[in-house]
Amino acid sequence: MIRLKNIFKYYSNKFVKTYVLQDNSLEIREGEFVTIMGPSGAGKSTLLHIMGMLDSPSSGEYYFYGEPVHRLGEKQRTELHKRRIGFVFQSYHLIDELTVYENLETPLLYQKVKAGERKSMVAEILDRFHMAAKKDLFPQQLSGGQQQLAAIARALIIQPKLILADEPTGNLNSRQGEEIMQVFKQLNEAGTTIVQVTHSERNAAYSERIIHLLDGRIVEDAPVSLVGVAGE
Amino acid sequence: MVKNYLKIALRSLFKYKAFSFINASGLAISMSVCLLVIMLIRDAYNFDLFHPQGERVYRILTDAQRKAGGQESYASSPYPVGMALSQDFSGIEAWSPLVRSFNGAFRTSRKELNMEGFFAGSEFFKLFGFRLAQGDPATALAEPQSVVLTQETAQRFFKNENPVGQVLENNWTGSLKVTGVLEPFPGKTHLEFDALCSISTLPALERMEPDWNVTENWNNYYMTYNFVRLRPGTGKEAAEAALANIAKTAYQGRELEARDAGYRFRLQALKEITPGPLLSNSVGRGAPAMLLWFLTVLCAIVMASACFNYTNLTIARAFTRTKEVGVRKVMGATRGQVFGQFMGEAVLTAGLALVLAYGILELTIPFFKRLQFLAFMDVTLKMDWVVAGWFLLFAIATGVVAGLLPAAVLSKFQAASMLQKLQNLPLFRRVGLRKTLLVTQLAVSLVFIVLLTIAWRQMSFATRENFGAGRSDILNLEMGGIPYDKLAAEISRVSQVQEISAASHLMGTWRDSNADVRASRADEPVPVRDYFIDHRFIPNFGLELIAGENFPENPAQRRELFAIVNEKFLERFRLGAPAEALNRVLILDDSSEVAIRGVVKDFLFKPLSYSLEPLLLRYDPAQLRVLNLKISGDPQAAVAALENIWKTLGSPAPPEYRFYDDTVRETFSNLRDILWIVGYFGAIGILIACLGLLGMAIFTAETRSKEISIRKVVGAGPGNLAALLSKGYFLLLLIAVVIALPVSYLAGSQLLQTFAYHIALDVWAFLPGVALLFLLGAITVGSQTLKAARANPVDALRKE
């Protein structure tokens, strides 16, 4: 599903180039549940953004379902990701000026889904996350866990093939975090590919494969069972 | 989708009330004047739209080539030129000359009233869209001694009687038969008249006065407006070529006006008359195209300034929107969609501003209606659907211009970078653009204020130094056709009148008259401004004779004998010292020979825009038109007495009088109106610049609130903080001043060049403007910085 080849990412500041990602290659197959771990500043978010086509690598090749993303224009990339990739962020990133309902509706608007269909899709997802009562509230009126649930609902409403989650439980207490992970687990079992960034070993344990990043390089890429063995 | 955007737009408008207010009100204020100008322009294009096939109607213009070089364009042209074109050129469908000077007092057996109008050709009604309520358009102006009246004039003369067939008497034209009554004019027109007299009446009048000829005089390009309608398919160029041919044969070997080297004729389309170029001898009101351009440019400047504000504030505020944009991009919004969203918001704000602007417009229209020159231009400010359409278009255009830059900037970034820390965004490292915009605004406003100061001081200077300024003791009375000696004798009975003199027209006004002067038969004639005065004029106005004597009183004079000239005149004609010049003979207008009887010391007899020129004072009681009454005691009583005496003189019209210093003020009324307008624009410009400054100050105070709090915690006082926060603005103001001063100096000198006599550009031209700018800047910025400096530090820190 995802194939990265020799990906570099740097920021140039006057004459100095700061490398954030250095020569990373990686393959993720459909149906996998992958965790990316590593210290703060290692480049995890950057890698995730590149996979999600929100950012482009400085060099390297990226194939999504065999499509050479690195050769596509911004518009085509948007076309590609808006139908198949759902994002979840540590700080939720709901639009403050819109209600929960309107936030959920937004991705469908960009996919030009018809009004009637939109309505039923939003209603269905609200039911699934038990948020129907909260649909007319603004994000600030919700607790952190509820906001993250709304954000996940928004990511799922387009029925993505891939979910990219950047520290989705970072701002939540452990009970709320557990709830989110349960949702991910069910989604994965139903066939959705999930890539998450997390610092928590417990969250990592839900996944099947762990990638370790250090200073912009993949230093370890192994199934959870092996990591677990190594840890013992 | 649109609904979603609209929701976001409205909610963020409400959420950031201060910014929205500044944005919308800044746009609204400047929009209101632009709306006014749109109304004005729309109105200005409303002239002469009702003529059938009006697009094929043209007026023949004269370009008079001067011997001295250069040319002057006249709206009028010689009568025979129009006639020759209509006879010799097959492409003419209809021709109607309109000859001026059909005016004066007209009598019925019961009434005497003044009328003004034209002698009009028989094809007048074929050419123009004026319609007759009574009478036959084909024949109404065919026979000599026929007159057609407007409905209003007919009413004035005949009340409810049938006017057709009635007779009007006039001393010059004799009896005229009313052959038709016009319907009310179907729309605005540059042709204004009370009555039209058949042009076939003219030849008889010309025979009575051998000196005066219109219909056969190829050199009289002052009296006639020649209108023609070309046949379909006939080009303007072909007609102009025919005109060139006519001119070539007609003027070969012909003696021209003294100052002229030749004439060229061209056609001006009817729709280009109003608004149109400034032409000598033009008739009718209506705004000249130049004025419309001038106003449009002012509008553009003010509007640009308001759009700058929007751009500036929106970009400054972008940090509150980057997250939203980032999220939208993650959700799959394309760059175009984000761009569209921000454009939409700008247009929505502009729409809101339009509503506000319309309110402001309604409030300010009465003020503008008071401006004299609007009335002079026959402007009616009114709303209709077309104007409303233009308003809407204008608001949309404004929104697009204002929103373009923010929309482009905000849509450009990749989603990932918009979700990151703001400090990393290149947008926020580049405050240079915003500062440049702000400095530009401030500089432009300062240029406005300085120019206004200069113009205002110059106008006061010119008014103060004008001939007749401060003479509130002199009341000028139009003689209204009453003979000079009779009127003077009657008026002298008013006890408050100390002195009476008379003149052909008033000095110190724009009114002009010229005589062609030669010092000997061999010389080329030179046009010199002349005034006819009586023997009491010079003492009454305290003019100083430096040689010779005043005119002797000679009411029964058969022909002119003397002239009095000024020093400049002697210089121009090389007549030597004043005493030597006495008794030298001058030849005036080829006809009369007069001897120099006296020389007056040079004085400014024209408004200060003219330099001091040669002056010819002449004596001919028949040419006197206005009395100068020196009043002592109560002016009200004098005026009342005057009115009473006037009633006994049997004049049809009420007396027209005015104190000299009022006339002087009137002389500059157009300039004063323009100053008001520029001042209004200037005030708006400053207001907008201040709003921009305010917006920036609010923004800075907000974004630096954490820093301020920390400084407070470590012991900075409000004074220190205010200084810290306003230092940057002070620098911006300073830069604006440094830019604005040379610009306004150059523009100011240019402005003053239009006056031969003008004030010096000293520090007082600039200081008030600079002081005002700094004062307003200090108030605007100070209010925000003090607020920030006073705020409780804990509030700001807790938020972080």
Ligand SMILES: Nc1ncnc2c1ncn2[C@@H]1O[C@H](COP(=O)(O)OP(=O)(O)O)[C@@H](O)[C@H]1O
């Ligand atoms: N726009 C940027 N300009 C310069 N450096 C950046 C920018 N964005 C991220 N970085 C740097 O890239 C590195 C990796 O960032 P990130 O991928 O967010 O790390 P992680 O998510 O692993 O904590 C960090 O050192 C960060 O400072």
Ligand SMILES: [Mg+2]
């Ligand atoms: Mg991160």
